[in-house]
Amino acid sequence: MLYAPPGRHLVRAKDLVDGRYAEPLTVGDLAAAAGLSRAHFSREFRRAFGESPHAYLLTRRLERAAALLRNTDRSVADVCLSVGLTSLGSFTSSFTRAFGISPTVYRRSFPPASAHAMVPGCVARAYGRPQNSTFREDTGAAAA
Amino acid sequence: MIKFAAAQLWVHDQDEALAFYTEKVGMEVKADVTLPELGDFRWLTVAPPGEDDVAIVLMAIPGPPVFEEETAEQVRALMAKGANSAIFLTTDDCRASYEELKARGVEFTDEPTERPYGIDCGFRDPSGNALRLTETRET
Numbered sequence: 001m002l003y004a005p006p007g008r009h010l011v012r013a014k015d016l017v018d019g020r021y022a023e024p025l026t027v028g029d030l031a032a033a034a035g036l037s038r039a040h041f042s043r044e045f046r047r048a049f050g051e052s053p054h055a056y057l058l059t060r061r062l063e064r065a066a067a068l069l070r071n072t073d074r075s076v077a078d079v080c081l082s083v084g085l086t087s088l089g090s091f092t093s094s095f096t097r098a099f100g101i102s103p104t105v106y107r108r109s110f111p112p113a114s115a116h117a118m119v120p121g122c123v124a125r126a127y128g129r130p131q132n133s134t135f136r137e138d139t140g141a142a143a144a
Numbered sequence: 145m146i147k148f149a150a151a152q153l154w155v156h157d158q159d160e161a162l163a164f165y166t167e168k169v170g171m172e173v174k175a176d177v178t179l180p181e182l183g184d185f186r187w188l189t190v191a192p193p194g195e196d197d198v199a200i201v202l203m204a205i206p207g208p209p210v211f212e213e214e215t216a217e218q219v220r221a222l223m224a225k226g227a228n229s230a231i232f233l234t235t236d237d238c239r240a241s242y243e244e245l246k247a248r249g250v251e252f253t254d255e256p257t258e259r260p261y262g263i264d265c266g267f268r269d270p271s272g273n274a275l276r277l278t279e280t281r282e283t
Contacts (some may be wrong), residue, residue, distance in 0.1 A: 019170060019193050064172070072176035082173065117177040118149065119187045127182035129209040 009034045010048045014056065021053070021060045022084045027053050046129045061085055062098050069107040073114065150189060152201040153231065156221055156271040158188055161202045164270050165190045166246045174199045192233075200231060223272050230274040238263040238279035245277075 015032040030053045031041035045053045063085040068079045080091040080103075095103050148164060155161035165171045171190040178186045185206075189199035205211070205219050222228055235241040238256045242265045253274070254266035264278035 021193075022166065022172065030197065068173065068176075072173060073178060074176055113175065113177045115177055117175050117187045119177070119179065119182075119185070123187075124182060126210045127179075127185040127206065131209050 007048050009036065013045060013053060014049065014118055017053075017057050017060050021057065021064060022082060024084060024086075025057060027057075030057070058094060059098065060068070062095055065095065065103070066099065066106065069103055070110050071113050071117070073112070076107075079103065094144075148198055150199045150201050151231075152203045153273055154205050154219055154228055154271070155267075155269070155273070156205070156220065156223065158186060158202055158204050160270050162188060162190070164242045165200070165202065168245060168250050169275075170244075171200075210265050226268065226272045226274060228271070230276060232276045233277065234278050234280060236279065238265055238277060239264075241277055 013034040016030060016033045017025065027042065028038055030045075031038045034041050034045070036044060042053055045056075049056065051059075065079050065083045065085075068074060068082055069076070072079070074082065076092070077088050080086075080088050085091045092102060095106070097134075099106055101109070153161075162173070166173065170192070172193050174189040174191050174196075176186070178184055178189050186204065188202045190202060191199040205216050205223075207213060207216055209212050211219070219228075233280065240257050242252070250266045252265060254264070256263050256265045259278075262279045262281040264276055266274060267275050268274055
């Protein structure tokens with residue numbers, strides 16, 4: 001077998017978190033991705049990246065949640081579920097610990113998502129044109 | 145300097161498409177905004193995790209005032225027949241991605257096949273849009 005530095009295995013666990021944070025991942029899944037036993041994996045991961053696998057997974061989820069709070073108008077509960085967290089209570093407290101403000105206050109500190117969503121001008125013009133059924137009646141009356 | 149930002153894909157149902165692209169293909173939501181002033185138009189974009197510069201806009205087929213019913217119906221019919229659009233994606237391991245997506249119930253039209261440019265496979269989204277997944281050969 002070819003020699004691969006241990007970091008190569010550990011980064012697979014990190015890649016799994018970055019790509020699949022929305023799924024119900026456990027530290028056991030991450031250890032399996034790295035091909036190490038759970039206890040050994042957590043120790044090696046911490047040595048390589050300076051934080052525990054659990055902390056990496058949680059902070060990735062919180063980072064993605066912050067992006068959803070800025071870029072979507074989904075509810076806080078929906079954002080929580082969208083990043084793979086299931087308890088709204090723990091989400092709110094972890095988020096507040098990480099960012100210093102609650103998810104709701106964090107969202108309010110940015111312009112609403114609709115203000116910077118890149119909805120093109122052509123879309124706004126096409127969808128914003130009013131539909132008014134009385135215009136048709138007016139035309140009919142004029143033609144009569 | 146011109147750069148690529150997003151391309152729109154007509155979809156039969158935005159929620160269905162969203163579930164497919166996130167849960168089955170593994171993309172993430174980049175923007176999801178509903179605008180009441182545009183008749184509840186929903187701007188919904190997805191892209192692979194970490195891909196922040198480009199996105200696919202999952203666009204519902206609109207009725208009036210954008211399309212009259214006949215046009216909307218024609219787009220729906222063409223899409224169902226697979227005559228709408230195609231999206232081209234790349235992967236570092238086509239066979240592994242194929243197995244992964246297949247296990248999640250994705251409907252493949254082409255199994256991984258050797259091509260002059262690499263290995264690729266093809267699948268469809270629930271609306272009938274074609275997607276191509278290519279592992280390019282290192283040159």
